[in-house]
Amino acid sequence: DGGITQSPKYLFRKEGQNVTLSCEQNLNHDAMYWYRQDPGQGLRLIYYSQIVNDFQKGDIAEGYSVSREKKESFPLTVTSAQKNPTAFYLCASRAIAGGSGTGELFFGEGSRLTVL
């Protein structure tokens, strides 16, 4: 079955450590996204990518980094510069058909990061 796989589901980190969250999709979607979810704040966009080897900052990119070396993969690194990294992180993808943004997002199951 096609879908998006995020790993790990739960992750604990000590302050000062970088961690990388994995996101893989087999939907053949061009665009991929990382969102951060905090209670009462909805989903906030961290980074997004429309094509391989290209990505753009979202609204809250500071303290995060990404890469897009393959169409299927869009890993997110939470660096030690992120001051409040404890959150639920969601990866999503969408098809971009004919230059239109009508396609819905498909989400992974999320990764919950806790800083100890």
Place this chain on the structure above:
Amino acid sequence: AQSVTQLGSHVSVSEGALVLLRCNYSSSVPPYLFWYVQYPNQGLQLLLKYTSAATLVKGINGFEAEFKKSETSFHLTKPSAHMSDAAEYFCAVSDDTGGFKTIFGAGTRLFVKA
């Protein structure tokens, strides 16, 4: 710039009662509008979407939403709530500009009482 406002962070209804979750949007170009549902510790699933066809959109699980341009609204309704509808619901807006970003509202948690 796009934005989404969901009125009410929590809504409580009795089983069998009408569900109404409110969403207002702001967009400088024709928008695409979505409702997603999230169950605890899971990703989001699409309920329904509006992409400039019929203004009344039917989705899964008996939900529907009506696009009203004059009111910049896209409220979600269901005639009769079921216990399994208890979840968090997000309204979202996208368009054909700005890298096809999707902007989400803060979410509304729906509680269903027996």
